[in-house]
Amino acid sequence: MTGGYDVVIVGGGHNGLVCAAYLGRAGRRVLVVEAAPRVGGCAASAEFAPGFTVSAGAHILHMLHPKVARDLDLAGHGLRYAVTDMPTVALDPAGNHLVFKGALTADASLAAHSTSDADNLAALRRRLMRFAEVIRGFQGTVPPRLGTADWSDRLGLGKIAWRFRRLGRDDMREFLRIAMINIADVLDDELESDLLKGAIGLDAILGTELGPRSPNSAFSLLYRLAGQANGTPGALALPEGGMGAVTGAMAAAAEAAGVELRTDAAVGRILVENDRAAGVELRSGEIVRAAAVVSNADPKTTFLTLLGAEHLDTGFVRRIANIRARGTVAKLHLALDGRPDFTGLDAAYLGGRLLIAPSLDYVERAFNPCKYGEYSPAPAIEITIPSITDRTLAPEGKHVLSAVVQYAPYELKGGWDAARDAFADKIVETISEYAPGLAQRIVARELLTPVDIESRFGVFGGHWHHGELAPDQLLMMRPVPGAGQYDTPLPGLYLCGAGTHPGGGVIGAAGMNAAGRLIRCENKR
Amino acid sequence: MMPEPYEAQVLRTPFHSRTAALCRANDWTNWAGYTTVNVFTKVEKEYFAIRNAAAVFDLSPMVKYAITGPDAARYLNKLLTRDINKLRPGRVGYAIWCNDDGMVIDDGTVFRMTDNEFRLYSQERHLPWLLDTAIGYQVSVADISETVAGLALQGPTSCAVLKSLGLDGVENLEPYAMNEFDLDGHALGVSRTGFTGDLGYELWIDPSAAEHLWDRLMEAGRLHGIQPMGSAALDMARIEAGFIAANVEFFAGDLATRPDRLRSPFELSLGWLVDFGKGHFVGRRALLRERKAGSRYALVGLDIDGNKPAVDSFIYRGKGTKVGIVTSAMWSPSAKRNIAIASLRIPYDQPGHALWADIYLRRELKWDRIPAPCRVTDKRFFNPPRRWATPAADR
Numbered sequence: 001m002t003g004g005y006d007v008v009i010v011g012g013g014h015n016g017l018v019c020a021a022y023l024g025r026a027g028r029r030v031l032v033v034e035a036a037p038r039v040g041g042c043a044a045s046a047e048f049a050p051g052f053t054v055s056a057g058a059h060i061l062h063m064l065h066p067k068v069a070r071d072l073d074l075a076g077h078g079l080r081y082a083v084t085d086m087p088t089v090a091l092d093p094a095g096n097h098l099v100f101k102g103a104l105t106a107d108a109s110l111a112a113h114s115t116s117d118a119d120n121l122a123a124l125r126r127r128l129m130r131f132a133e134v135i136r137g138f139q140g141t142v143p144p145r146l147g148t149a150d151w152s153d154r155l156g157l158g159k160i161a162w163r164f165r166r167l168g169r170d171d172m173r174e175f176l177r178i179a180m181i182n183i184a185d186v187l188d189d190e191l192e193s194d195l196l197k198g199a200i201g202l203d204a205i206l207g208t209e210l211g212p213r214s215p216n217s218a219f220s221l222l223y224r225l226a227g228q229a230n231g232t233p234g235a236l237a238l239p240e241g242g243m244g245a246v247t248g249a250m251a252a253a254a255e256a257a258g259v260e261l262r263t264d265a266a267v268g269r270i271l272v273e274n275d276r277a278a279g280v281e282l283r284s285g286e287i288v289r290a291a292a293v294v295s296n297a298d299p300k301t302t303f304l305t306l307l308g309a310e311h312l313d314t315g316f317v318r319r320i321a322n323i324r325a326r327g328t329v330a331k332l333h334l335a336l337d338g339r340p341d342f343t344g345l346d347a348a349y350l351g352g353r354l355l356i357a358p359s360l361d362y363v364e365r366a367f368n369p370c371k372y373g374e375y376s377p378a379p380a381i382e383i384t385i386p387s388i389t390d391r392t393l394a395p396e397g398k399h400v401l402s403a404v405v406q407y408a409p410y411e412l413k414g415g416w417d418a419a420r421d422a423f424a425d426k427i428v429e430t431i432s433e434y435a436p437g438l439a440q441r442i443v444a445r446e447l448l449t450p451v452d453i454e455s456r457f458g459v460f461g462g463h464w465h466h467g468e469l470a471p472d473q474l475l476m477m478r479p480v481p482g483a484g485q486y487d488t489p490l491p492g493l494y495l496c497g498a499g500t501h502p503g504g505g506v507i508g509a510a511g512m513n514a515a516g517r518l519i520r521c522e523n524k525r
Numbered sequence: 526m527m528p529e530p531y532e533a534q535v536l537r538t539p540f541h542s543r544t545a546a547l548c549r550a551n552d553w554t555n556w557a558g559y560t561t562v563n564v565f566t567k568v569e570k571e572y573f574a575i576r577n578a579a580a581v582f583d584l585s586p587m588v589k590y591a592i593t594g595p596d597a598a599r600y601l602n603k604l605l606t607r608d609i610n611k612l613r614p615g616r617v618g619y620a621i622w623c624n625d626d627g628m629v630i631d632d633g634t635v636f637r638m639t640d641n642e643f644r645l646y647s648q649e650r651h652l653p654w655l656l657d658t659a660i661g662y663q664v665s666v667a668d669i670s671e672t673v674a675g676l677a678l679q680g681p682t683s684c685a686v687l688k689s690l691g692l693d694g695v696e697n698l699e700p701y702a703m704n705e706f707d708l709d710g711h712a713l714g715v716s717r718t719g720f721t722g723d724l725g726y727e728l729w730i731d732p733s734a735a736e737h738l739w740d741r742l743m744e745a746g747r748l749h750g751i752q753p754m755g756s757a758a759l760d761m762a763r764i765e766a767g768f769i770a771a772n773v774e775f776f777a778g779d780l781a782t783r784p785d786r787l788r789s790p791f792e793l794s795l796g797w798l799v800d801f802g803k804g805h806f807v808g809r810r811a812l813l814r815e816r817k818a819g820s821r822y823a824l825v826g827l828d829i830d831g832n833k834p835a836v837d838s839f840i841y842r843g844k845g846t847k848v849g850i851v852t853s854a855m856w857s858p859s860a861k862r863n864i865a866i867a868s869l870r871i872p873y874d875q876p877g878h879a880l881w882a883d884i885y886l887r888r889e890l891k892w893d894r895i896p897a898p899c900r901v902t903d904k905r906f907f908n909p910p911r912r913w914a915t916p917a918a919d920r
Contacts, residue, residue: 275805314624321657489810
């Protein structure tokens with residue numbers, strides 16, 4: 001038995017590490033237990049073939065909360081960027097690729113696709129960025145509870161109302177108009193280029209179980225635009241060494257704050273004594289006692305597997321069981337023996353984010369089979385070749401390609417074992433239409449389906465956001481009412497993962513907010 | 526002839542052919558989708574059969590769940606507020622269950638057949654709640670309402686009737702015990718339970734043998750004053766016994782649309798059914814908070830001056846502060862008192878408050894308002910020793 005900790009944190013993903021670091025800095029004695037051999041969770045770098053390293057889960061840093069980076073001095077703990085203003089390229093089957101210098105900011109290449117879209121896009125961008133700004137303002141705070149007499153809840157609700165009110169009459173109306181509708185309708189109203197609309201539509205549905213014509217997909221885009229890289233809203237960055245560099249710096253910050261990290265230490269269950277979380281039992285049988293437990297695991301795993309429904313009320317269990325968390329994303333990693341060539345693409349943009357989403361129809365068609373438990377035969381894809389800008393990832397002259405691929409339903413008819421290779425072939429085929437000769441350059445490949453993501457990272461349903469990011473599962477509704485402020489119905493048990501506000505993406509705000517909430521609640525005891 | 530689907534608004538119980546033949550008042554009511562008798566002949570006659578002889582009531586529409594599996598007892602300990610481990614096989618227990626806020630969803634009876642096999646009988650349907658409570662447990666929950674026909678046989682001669690029916694040893698059945706007997710080759714479940722506060726039994730049988738049971742029972746009870754009774758007479762007996770009724774004393778927590786109208790176990794004066802020592806159960810944390818902060822209401826018996834039933838009356842104190850409402854009221858023929866069950870705001874359930882019931886009475890186009898002084902009293906207005914005696918009186 002190990003004991004004497006103030007807090008034990010289940011899972012060393014980025015939020016678990018951030019939470020640990022904040023708690024350590026507040027003087028708490030903290031232990032982080034991580035099932036994998038290395039910390040990082042879905043924000044980790046992994047060598048998938050000898051000499052070839054890639055970001056195993058998330059592969060672009062575009063949401064890291066600036067307060068987290070500043071408070072924990074991530075730069076001081078070794079976080080370096082390979083690039084902080086990564087361009088985006090919407091690949092055109094005809095070779096007239098469309099280049100974005102920033103979020104919703106196309107360059108002169110747009111002229112080949114439309115004469116009026118440059119102005120239309122600028123107007124749309126200004127509007128959407130104002131709305132995204134409202135959402136960004138909520139990320140760093142604990143969401144208020146509804147229907148309580150607590151003054152801090154009322155103040156929190158007042159702040160949300162005030163941020164919204166500040167938009168002014170016309171913007172408030174426009175925000176309400178688009179908040180729950182689909183991105184295809186919004187884009188069809190404003191723009192004419194299919195390639196432009198396809199690229200923006202893809203951003204709206206990345207990581208979700210939505211197509212561009214699904215309700216809430218416009219909101220999903222706003223959520224993404226609320227991110228920022230290195231202080232620039234909507235910007236994209238690549239950390240040097242892959243995403244593991246981010247969590248590496250977070251782990252270093254945590255250790256500097258006195259936090260103990262243990263890897264290869266999978267938690268079997270959360271211990272309960274006298275109706276209070278009392279520590280964890282590792283799968284090895286070892287007991288680790290602590291005054292409080294924070295779970296970085298997703299809500300379903302935390303409550304239904306690690307804690308057990310027996311400690312929870314039925315209404316709460318029902319809400320947890322009903323969380324929408326069916327993964328739809330596959331991750332493909334390719335080791336290449338040389339630089340791939342994309343037809344018509346200037347080599348200067350090869351280090352950018354390359355999108356295969358030539359039209360809204362293309363993305364929607366890719367979504368159709370997913371609804372019925374089949375993968376997309378012509379998937380929508382977000383590609384990075386991080387070795388172009390970061391030479392630490394592959395041997396000299398060789399490269400790694402990392403692709404986020406939609407759609408790959410968690411519950412595939414017939415199961416993934418029978419389909420994994422065929423789907424990987426389809427993805428390579430699809431990319432090869434833009435990069436002929438790619439297949440001949442592949443020396444190794446790895447496909448992570450949602451089922452693989454679930455088993456490798458311990459995420460229920462392989463959903464990398466721990467649950468859909470839609471208004472029914474956001475703010476005080478995330479993950480469910482009754483656990484929307486990081487504390488849970490079981491005293492002493494807290495959540496800090498992507499399943500809580502403000503959700504998925506490498507933000508770190510959930511870990512930061514959870515630490516603050518824990519300190520406040522435990523001080524009241 | 527089967528009715529056309531659009532005409533079939535109510536179902537018939539397995540005893541329908543027999544009850545319909547005897548229902549001379551033609552007074553029917555809809556109970557959980559079944560048409561059941563409210564009054565057979567005269568409510569007073571049926572009531573006095575309960576208290577002085579034996580009365581038969583068709584309770585087939587009762588909702589029944591079979592709960593089985595290795596985790597059945599653990600599951601019920603999560604669902605219910607009482608400790609099910611204290612209920613031995615062969616015993617029946619009264620139980621309530623709550624929602625997350627510690628508000629009562631329903632009450633019912635739990636039958637423990639074996640270690641891992643239970644029945645839960647209740648007034649309202651709760652399958653979604655029962656199934657969601659089963660998440661994480663190795664247990665099967667099935668609605669078996671239509672596979673069990675039930676009769677209540679209540680009254681001082683009820684044991685004698687069952688003896689005449691040939692149920693040897695039934696007099697030794699203790700209150701809240703159950704046993705299985707053979708009735709002409711049919712398995713007959715008998716539990717010493719009921720809703721009248723009197724000596725009485727409930728009989729459970731396969732629907733195909735229902736009419737046979739009814740006929741044999743009526744024949745066996747002929748010399749014991751047996752009568753069929755409808756729900757009107759049963760309701761009188763249950764008020765005298767001080768039993769609460771769903772949708773009268775409380776509203777089912779998963780069906781009510783106004784959350785502030787619900788009642789906790791403490792507010793129904795059922796705190797004795799809440800076992801905080803047994804581990805977690807649904808609503809436990811909310812009930813602990815309530816125990817610390819105090820409850821809003823108490824459910825009490827009232828003894829009211831005069832003889833006019835205080836149906837739906839407000840209860841006032843002093844010069845006219847409203848402190849509660851009457852949920853059930855009647856003139857009690859057995860207790861010879863004007864009684865009521867009332868939900869009072871705490872602390873007006875305690876002695877020392879001058880309470881009065883505001884009774885409105887319409888007599889031949891004239892409303893009279895009768896402010897009747899009343900006193901809080903034990904709500905078991907009628908609780909005869911014969912209800913508890915074992916062996917039960919069998920003659």
